[in-house]
Amino acid sequence: MSPRGWALLALAGLALALVVTTALLIPWNRPPAPRADQLAALRALPADQVAHGREFRAALRPGGYASIVVGLLIALALGLTPLGSRLIELAGRPFGGHWIAQAVLGGLAVVLIADLVTLPFSAWRQAVLTRYGLSTNGWGGWVVDLLKSYAVSAVVGAVALLGFYAVIRLAPRWWWAFGAAGAAGLVVLLSFVLPVLVEPVFNRFTPMEQGPLRTELMTMAVRDGVPVRDVLVADASRRTRAVNAYVSGIGPTRRVVVYDTLLREAPPEEVTAVVAHELGHARDRDVTVGTLTGALGAAAAVVALYLIGSWAPLLRLAGVDSVAEPRAFPLLVALVTVVGLVATPIQALISRRVEARADAHALALTEDPAAFESMQRRLATVNLADPDPPRWEYLYSATHPSTVERMAAARAYAREAGR
Numbered sequence: 001m002s003p004r005g006w007a008l009l010a011l012a013g014l015a016l017a018l019v020v021t022t023a024l025l026i027p028w029n030r031p032p033a034p035r036a037d038q039l040a041a042l043r044a045l046p047a048d049q050v051a052h053g054r055e056f057r058a059a060l061r062p063g064g065y066a067s068i069v070v071g072l073l074i075a076l077a078l079g080l081t082p083l084g085s086r087l088i089e090l091a092g093r094p095f096g097g098h099w100i101a102q103a104v105l106g107g108l109a110v111v112l113i114a115d116l117v118t119l120p121f122s123a124w125r126q127a128v129l130t131r132y133g134l135s136t137n138g139w140g141g142w143v144v145d146l147l148k149s150y151a152v153s154a155v156v157g158a159v160a161l162l163g164f165y166a167v168i169r170l171a172p173r174w175w176w177a178f179g180a181a182g183a184a185g186l187v188v189l190l191s192f193v194l195p196v197l198v199e200p201v202f203n204r205f206t207p208m209e210q211g212p213l214r215t216e217l218m219t220m221a222v223r224d225g226v227p228v229r230d231v232l233v234a235d236a237s238r239r240t241r242a243v244n245a246y247v248s249g250i251g252p253t254r255r256v257v258v259y260d261t262l263l264r265e266a267p268p269e270e271v272t273a274v275v276a277h278e279l280g281h282a283r284d285r286d287v288t289v290g291t292l293t294g295a296l297g298a299a300a301a302v303v304a305l306y307l308i309g310s311w312a313p314l315l316r317l318a319g320v321d322s323v324a325e326p327r328a329f330p331l332l333v334a335l336v337t338v339v340g341l342v343a344t345p346i347q348a349l350i351s352r353r354v355e356a357r358a359d360a361h362a363l364a365l366t367e368d369p370a371a372f373e374s375m376q377r378r379l380a381t382v383n384l385a386d387p388d389p390p391r392w393e394y395l396y397s398a399t400h401p402s403t404v405e406r407m408a409a410a411r412a413y414a415r416e417a418g419r
Helices: 003-025 035-043 047-079 082-095 099-131 138-170 175-202 212-224 260-265 268-283 286-309 312-318 326-366 369-382 391-397 403-417
Strands: 205-207 231-234 245-248 255-259
Touching: 003 175, 003 286, 035 403, 047 082, 047 099, 047 326, 047 369, 082 099, 082 312, 082 326, 099 138, 099 326, 138 175, 175 245, 175 286, 212 231, 212 268, 212 326, 231 260, 245 268, 245 286, 255 260, 255 268, 260 268, 260 369, 268 286, 268 326, 268 369, 286 312, 286 326, 312 326, 326 369, 326 391, 326 403, 369 403
Parallel strands: 231 255
Antiparallel strands: 205 231, 245 255
């Protein structure tokens, strides 16, 4: 069998593994609360709060979607015309056109150009956040965070590009197989590395101070049977007023992180409800499942790029002879961009179902639906959320159930528990 035949077989196997994994490990049996309950929850929210949240989201929307469209157009312009391949050549010219210079410098140049073109929309977002009082960062801090982000992306990108094209040169006929394994391995590695090496670049983390709240949270984790290394507090207030918490890492790097803004804005019982939600993610191994599906998806993407990128009409549009040469990197970026936009609604749906399961876990663990509903109100108020966003936007990109869905779920739990 030819390498292309093996690649088709590998892609079919990876796709099947991804479908089986998501079918078995994603909680598809958790539909949203009935719409009537959601509307009742919406009516319970102050009208001015709802209007303010919708006004804020409407202000963000033009820049957000313009950024997506412009980013797509730039990716297509660089990848489906000879413009991108010429840019790669230009980046490598000072180094005699060496493949390493083309792969690393040229690849980073392509990504940087796309980022710079959409930078005005990022600035638009920062301006809106500042105008509505959600950002506390200031323009200086925003620029520093932006540069940090570029630096981290450049390091990870350079390593990935160098490794990818080195594999191609070492195994020109079977690079897709080694590349798929490398991409999957990188996803797993980043799941371990990001919490301990990258997150501290943007925030300072300190253990939650000793006291009744920390004792309650650690006791709850033990009662829940969730091995958590620590509960950390992030100094999020230096850049935002938003409240949040999350769980990250796998195994020895797993930790629950709480924003300092959450501790300032919410009473202890609401903080407990949020952390119980995060413990739900840990108990159900959501980070591990996400890493597994991400690794399978990354491996499948490499194989698919090999197969699709071998299509002669695409190569002619890009002005290259092979998808394996560094000059074809803009074509790969264009294909990944298109696939990413198409896959966004599927990823959002999976995320919403996972988050709904964590909500149900929090309600069962705390047995305090009133605190849970109160926390959802607070999240919507402080974070300026639209509690019931437009349906099209919700279906396309919402990663969490809406505020009214979560409030309705708490009320349903209270009815069933007789509370």
